[in-house]
Amino acid sequence: MTTGTKSIVTDMALAPDGHLKIDWVQAHMPVLNRIREQFEQEQPFKGLKVTISLHLEAKTAYLAKVVKAGGAEVTITGSNPLSTQDDVCAALVEDGITVFAKYNPTPEEYKELLIKSLESKPDLIIDDGGDLVSLLHSERKDLAVNVRGGAEETTTGILRLKAMEKEGKLGFPMVAVNDAYCKYLFDNRYGTGQSVWDGINRTTNLVVAGKTVVVVGYGWCGKGVAMRAKGLGANVIVTEIDAIKGVEAYMDGFAVMPMIEAAKLGDFFVTVTGNRDVIRGEHYKVMKDGAILSNAGHFDVEVNKPELEAMSSSKRTVRRNIEEYQLTDGRKVYVLAEGRLVNLAAGDGHPAEIMDMTFALQAMSLKHVNDAYESLGKTVVNVPYVLDEQVARFKLESLGTSVDALSDEQKAYLDSWDEH
Structure with missing residues (x-):
């Protein structure tokens, strides 16, 4: 230094x-x-x-x-x-x-x-x-x-x-x-959506098409991650605690279910909630062998690593920014970038x-x-x-373009209560 x-x-x-x-x-x-x-x-x-x-x-x-x-x-x-x-x-x-x-x-x-x-x-x-x-x-x-x-x-x-x-x-x-x-309309949605998958793809070198991606949280960041996963050919599941966002995700064409159900199906998991322990012990118990966990929230608390370690018989780094946890029943679960922001810790943001x-x-x-x-x-x-x-x-x-402007008459109309 x-x-x-x-x-x-x-x-x-x-x-x-x-x-x-x-x-x-x-x-x-x-x-x-x-x-x-x-x-x-x-x-x-x-x-x-x-x-x-x-x-x-x-x-x-x-x-x-x-x-x-x-x-x-x-x-x-x-x-x-x-x-x-x-x-x-x-x-x-x-x-x-x-x-x-x-x-x-x-x-x-x-x-x-x-x-x-x-x-x-x-x-x-x-x-x-x-x-x-x-x-x-x-x-x-x-x-x-x-x-x-x-x-x-x-x-x-x-x-x-x-x-x-x-x-x-x-x-x-x-x-x-x-x-x-x-x-949030551009950075959170388009920025996070692209950079998360840049980080995951660079780190894992695995195909996304045909896989099941679980997006945990459907705020603006979650919308972007889900949209890009769909574009890569994935089957996308969204988990939420907000019923309105759940309906929104459903109408956007994604499966919506509780995390305990999604945990059984996911190949890739991306957390984007800003909360802690959204993937935890009860979920690890039912995950597929080879499930890949990543986080795109600010702090490394969304994926509960202490509980994962407690359930594991061994842990090793198998590739740059990929830690392999072998569970006591033999299944393997992978965590990207130590559970920190995958798009920055394992990518260029x-x-x-x-x-x-x-x-x-x-x-x-x-x-x-x-x-x-x-x-x-x-x-x-x-x-x-x-x-x-x-x-x-x-x-x-x-970008070499612009938008229209209201005329004085249009402004007056919008400011008036008289529809004529």
Whole structure:
């Protein structure tokens, strides 16, 4: 591990490869490029310190460079031990960004790197899963003295933020980027849908067509995973706790049943719930020999590994990012990427064009919270619709197209109660 004047990364010699990755995604992120031009002119973060905790790969790196272009002093760390790319970290250091991150740190190292990233006492934060916010409200309150607010990337993080808000413990405004239209309609659905199967296919090198895929949870991420599985030729089963989503999955053409029934049928399992223990001991007892388990939720708690280990006579790594558990009755069950985010821990994450929209929202939301933090209150804040729509318009323009606009007469008609 290389320790510089400020940064802590694995190996600075990896920087050339990291620059190539960042250059590639930059060429495919036209919306963020446009916002970068605005930031360079307006300097909205001049004199401010920004700490970012996201899955630290090339697309995230380019977001950090865009925030820096807006005048900020940027510090960045990872949000998952297995998604950090060491070459990208090294490249960012050369680009003048302070980095505290490495691939596969121990839990103790991971926490220490998070804390190091906050020691600049940031004015603004971008969080993924709520780890930064949690630290700033617990053992390291001293590092929150300058925080004006921030933006949160994920469903899991927003759940944590809303729990804090409900208890009156949230100390500053946080924008719920995950709940914006241009996040969940595209990132959660098309991004997760593609990147999950990129990760599974790369890791297993097995065919999906003709197999039975069990998608656990039918939120926007689950919709995307199920849609892509169907496109690969799989028979798809959806499990849910929400009856409305269950009906939706059924009408989308998928089988719907309780998990204890689906567990008997699945060849591949993908969890996308944000909750814990959605695959557990009772399910392992009835699974097929050779069942493959993966998770696309933020934390590695959706697949209960302790119960699986307790039911196993042996465990071994049979391929990169594949652990084989041999159950006491001889059946084998496989877990991908240690039950962590399979699309990032065993892949490159969402496509660049998808993250272009999400990270454009992040950048604009960060500017919004900085402009209005005194009036926003210590609450979870929705992304203003005007920002959501602006990102969509920028996206359409980058595709060489546009949408219609209402005429004055149409606007007046919609605003009137008189149908004539």
